[in-house]
Amino acid sequence: MAVADVFVDLRSDTVTRPTPGMREAMATADVGDDVYGEDPTVNALEAEVAALFGHEAALFAPSGSMANQIALQLVVPPGDELLCDADAHVVTYEIGAAAAYGGISSRTWSPVGADIDPDVVAAMVRPEGYHAVPTRAIAVEQTHNRGGGGVIPLATLRELRRIADDAGVALHCDGARIWHAHVADGVPLAGYGALFDTLSVCLSKGLGAPVGSLVVGSADKIARARVLCKRMGGGMRQAGILAAAGRYALAHHVDRLAADHAKAARLAEAIAPFGVLATTVRTNLVPLDLTKAPLDAQALAAAARAEGVLVSVLGPRTARLVTHLDVDDAGIDRAIEVLTRVLRG
Numbered sequence: 001m002a003v004a005d006v007f008v009d010l011r012s013d014t015v016t017r018p019t020p021g022m023r024e025a026m027a028t029a030d031v032g033d034d035v036y037g038e039d040p041t042v043n044a045l046e047a048e049v050a051a052l053f054g055h056e057a058a059l060f061a062p063s064g065s066m067a068n069q070i071a072l073q074l075v076v077p078p079g080d081e082l083l084c085d086a087d088a089h090v091v092t093y094e095i096g097a098a099a100a101y102g103g104i105s106s107r108t109w110s111p112v113g114a115d116i117d118p119d120v121v122a123a124m125v126r127p128e129g130y131h132a133v134p135t136r137a138i139a140v141e142q143t144h145n146r147g148g149g150g151v152i153p154l155a156t157l158r159e160l161r162r163i164a165d166d167a168g169v170a171l172h173c174d175g176a177r178i179w180h181a182h183v184a185d186g187v188p189l190a191g192y193g194a195l196f197d198t199l200s201v202c203l204s205k206g207l208g209a210p211v212g213s214l215v216v217g218s219a220d221k222i223a224r225a226r227v228l229c230k231r232m233g234g235g236m237r238q239a240g241i242l243a244a245a246g247r248y249a250l251a252h253h254v255d256r257l258a259a260d261h262a263k264a265a266r267l268a269e270a271i272a273p274f275g276v277l278a279t280t281v282r283t284n285l286v287p288l289d290l291t292k293a294p295l296d297a298q299a300l301a302a303a304a305r306a307e308g309v310l311v312s313v314l315g316p317r318t319a320r321l322v323t324h325l326d327v328d329d330a331g332i333d334r335a336i337e338v339l340t341r342v343l344r345g
């Protein structure tokens with residue numbers, strides 16, 4: 001029996017399973033060998049996503065981590081520098097890939113989630129020269145995972161674009177959950193796309209596809225991205241089966257993210273009286289700051305699990321709840337009932 005049949009699984013939006021409609025789309029997908037560039041469904045997905053973000057091209061890659069790392073290698077040569085938040089996925093959860101595969105040196109600003117101060121970033125940029133490591137790119141995360149699903153305001157992104165242009169460096173977006181930002185703030189995807197040199201966007205988070213992310217950028221960059229992807233072992237063959245799931249997700253699962261955001265807000269509101277700070281919830285992630293709670297994150301997760309609710313532990317007194325396609329309103333009711341009981345102590 002699958003975990004989702006037993007638990008209300010609020011650990012991540014990556015745990016979703018393909019819906020019947022998505023499975024039908026996958027089963028009937030037209031496929032070919034994508035390494036030969038001959039998979040019609042992959043080609044259609046790449047064209048569709050490039051157009052959504054107003055860029056020339058896109059590359060379908062096996063994971064968000066690989067899409068990020070390909071993009072970073074496109075914009076930062078070995079030995080040069082990437083700037084990002086200390087809590088960014090690219091330097092927290094990608095197992096040192098930027099250094100290991102790209103020879104990229106990363107320098108971080110103090111973790112602030114979506115509340116980036118552009119002046120802080122501008123002051124960090126180092127110019128070309130032999131004396132210090134030159135900055136080549138700035139990366140941001142929209143929405144911010146460890147930043148509790150926060151949405152970086154458009155004005156901040158515009159300011160970062162100006163800083164990047166002035167300094168002659170690239171701006172990359174880890175847009176694993178950019179769809180959530182689009183739904184929460186009403187910014188068109190092309191509006192985001194226009195601000196970045198490269199984006200990585202995931203189909204396998206809130207959108208509910210089983211596998212797949214895309215690197216988005218200029219035709220020239222994506223031609224190089226194909227080589228980097230193949231070099232990293234990311235060349236796929238009849239990947240149209242997976243691309244079909246992604247195309248289905250884009251057609252059916254973007255607007256419904258508003259419902260996941262509402263479920264997250266309901267969870268946050270219910271838990272707040274028990275000393276858990278979950279007040280800044282904007283999207284589908286509910287960060288739990290347990291510093292004032294009667295139990296730590298491990299204890300909370302264990303107690304909730306014993307009652308059929310799964311929670312992510314992010315630190316000794318930090319945990320996270322994530323709403324998604326596979327948790328309905330009844331699941332949220334159950335989670336509220338269990339978590340409030342456990343947190344009451």
Ligand SMILES: Cc1ncc(COP(=O)(O)O)c(C=O)c1O
Nearest residue numbers: 063064065066089141145174176
């Ligand atoms: C913000 C962010 N970027 C990138 C990724 C990486 O995606 P993947 O697990 O497909 O490598 C994740 C995964 O959860 C994420 O949250």
